Amino acid sequence: MPVTVSADALEGFIRDIFEAAGVSADDAAAAAPSFVWASLRGVDSHGISRVPRYVEMFGSGVANPRPAIVIDDAAPGVAVVDADFAPGPVALTQAANLAIEKARTQGVAVVSVRNTVHTGAIGYYVSRIADAGLVGIGIAAGSPMMSYEGAVGASVATSPLAIAVPGTGDKPAVLLDMASSLIALGKIAQYKREGKPLPEGSATTADGTPTTDPELAKIPTPLGGPKGSGLSLMFELLTSVLVTAPILTKYHAGEKKHRQNATLIVLDPAAFGSAEEFAANVDATIDTIHGLPKAEGVEQILVPGERSAGTLERRSAAGIPVGDKLWAELVETAAALGVAVPEAA
Template identity: 35%
Template sequence: MTEKQMIIDPGTLTNIAAQLFEAGGLRKEDAAVVAHDLVAANLRGLDSHGASRIPMYLERIKRKVVNPQPNITVQNVFPAVSLVDGDDGMGFLAGHRAMEEAVSLAEKNGIGLVGVRRSTHYGMAALYVKDAIKKGYLSFAYTNSSPALPVWGSRTAFLGASPFAAGVPGGKEEVPYVLDMAMTVIARGKIRLAATHGEPILPGLALDKDGAPTTDAAKAFEGVCLPFGGAKGSALAMLMDLLAGVLTGANYGGDVKSLYFDHSEPQNVGHLFIAIRPDLFVSKDEFDDRMDTFVKRAKALPKAQGFEEILIPGEPEEKTAAKRLDTGIPLTEEVIKTLQETGLEYGIDISSQLNEIALNS
């Protein structure tokens, strides 16, 4: 079943998102950041982490488990190490602030390590490593998240889908490396989207709440996602919680509250960011040349059957972004409807602002 979609201009969608977050109590400049980040996810094809999440974030603000106007603080604990307190605000804000600090520490010390606690869900992890890439730095971004997948051998959700992101700036001619991968076979948000649309999921992605394999997206959303790569994926998901949760002082070990189902208290999500100067061991010029050479060599390799092009991680999403910037962002009627309803709740007329370019079925 293909649901009806409306194509929305990215600028219009960003404006609508910013108005909604401002109406929800965010400062104007913070609302603009969150709106930009969500639309960036839509542009990169990650519709599960884009505008469709606005009503959920606003609900969490309304229920006072997200602080709309956080006082984010940074404490330097060692020359190359800082701790950021997100003050229960939107995770996007704490995430950008923390990566900014990590890069600033790396500038002075070669490497910067920043732990974050009292944060919340920070969306698409690529956002933060792209911040570092813009400044010419390599980086890693770890986060934990609410229980979605089991420790290997268990059938209970305990570890988060917690995406791992890593970024390496491109050289002078080639694309950067932007890895952003959840620990699940596919992101839990994609299962939620399939459930919203009443679509099935492929076998091998999830167990229902009784521990049985399922292709029913709604049952999978109530149950547990499976990690990619079996025990290895589970081990990496565990590492995300150890680094972002146990180490930073944030919630850990199954205590991060569900975004959708638990409004009892703030999530206290943890993140850990590492930024690295590109000129630690070779000059910046040499690093750039080596990156260009690496990417050129990788792309020139003989292709496997069924492949027209070899892509560097991050490239598939950037290609989608380039296309969607030009042609617009497809949103399902369901998502549009929830945005309109949310707008009405906050006294914002969204229907009149929607710049409809095309209607597909």
Template identity: 35%
Template sequence: MNAYRVSQDALRRFIEAVFINECLPPADAATVAALMAEADLQGSDGHGVIRLLPYLKRLRAGGINKHPKIRVVHERAAMAVVDGDNGMGHLVVTRAVDIAIEKARSAGVAWVGTRFSNHAGPASLYARRPLQHDMLGLYFAVGNANHLPPWGGTEALLSTNPIAAGIPAGDEPPVVLDMATTVAAYGKVKALAKRGEPMPTGWMVDRQGEPLLDPKRSNEGFLLPIGGYKGYGLALIVGLLSGTLGGAAMGRDVIDFNADHVSVTNTGQAILVIDLAAFGDPAVFKQAVDTLVRDIRGSERMPHVERIWLPGEQSFDKRRKHAQNGIPLAPALLDELDALAAETGVTPLARLAPT
């Protein structure tokens, strides 16, 4: 069976209706739904509508505060710490990025961290937000479940702890890097399990260090860090910056939100925003980025390599294709969403946007 395709707008409206049905304030439901649909639009299918049911489990169990009072608890000219009051992570991080953008206008640079946040979707969504203001963004987060042991160990004390960067360009697409500090993000493991596909060798190993290929057995092993011990070190630093520094959970304090729907996760994220105007004419910077992008893309290729890609180009291409042709949803996921529509009484996707 081929994947079902749905428009971004239909997906957004479906998600929004489900959240409103779960008593999220309409404005909050709209914000979260828009970001989740955008995640699927750019091909981040491990962080889009596939997360709707897990979010609902936490909302229904009281693990997420439906009416948070998100507030700044520490602040100076170029920094702030935002307490999310255990609200939806999308709301908390959006507030943090907005504060960082405003502070960067006057200070030139701003660092804003979060505590008592929750899972917020793909990191690149937030690193991209400063781009429209001629600013660049660097985003860091503590993952919402530990899947990575320290190098040589067997106790999972670290998570995928992602890094994202959004660098504006001129005529070229922006350079947008979004990467876990593990070889693959755990959301990709979930997406493969939903599609019934195996994991590639090198994503996970079992407790004896042997390759683990079945995503449905992922709880029997560990994700592998990028670059061996270097990736382990990077995951640790990202966690210290985005978690420990702002008073959020790290190490043994991290709650596995896949298994525990009640406990407060105290998730931490951080955004660093830099105003290009603080360093000179933004147009000059963006022209230089364009030149570098074209030099890299046009550089000599190895045999059998059709194209050299820049970070973010493939997501940019998926945004364009999915906007034209619809966002693909796996049949198993669509079945879950249809069942959810019947349970909650919201209009099913098939009626919002027929195939």
């Protein structure tokens, strides 16, 4: 049976683990909410389940617990953040804050991040932007782990896309958060941990043989075939190549160092007209979608982000469920670092 832990207790637990692993107090405090945000919304593959892996990356030198982050802020609406292999939640949270500040002045801002490790739940950063009343768009690229249409083996990254539009009234932000693959690697690990078969067509073995066995699955397949692999390629060009930090060419030439790059785009609705009218039209558009004729067997038509908002409401009240295997892993990680474990129900 899974244990249940409150969001506040888990956030403090993650913060303590990161600090014990060598991360500064400020960076640990910046990173911890991103994991809890994902778990609260049911995105468990990018939530607290990632914490032990981050500790491993700190220990192996893949991730830098004390990065010297450098920001090139020469252009008014543009900035490039060199993360020095900081954890993604540290670098991207800083980038989101900078992008919000710039967009409030310029109307639009583009902030790119290079040389980070595991971006984390990219929806978290655009949600922060939407919470500030702005529109957020985020894309990321990384090492090849997904097949490319027509190729065998790991060819491109499972590059994600997230778009958040501020909510209105009692409505949550409209949040699209998706990978360019049919399934993320973190989801495969989650299926493996839970002993469940993968959805048909979502992954292959290393040699390209389709499989639903999470023990054998190594390579996710692209969403929509050439559409998903094409998106991944374009995200590599608009993140990695744009900031002179290409990943694919170096990886396929033999340089296997783990790193990721990302770009955040922020739009201030007020710069395009009336922010109030924009909010009213967003509200009306959502109502229009909700009012569409329902297909047989459908109880409710949802817009992106509503399902996870419902999970957020439930888990905020009842606590976050943590599977037995993951909880044992977190307890073991904490014990190795001398960190106290929060009480679980």
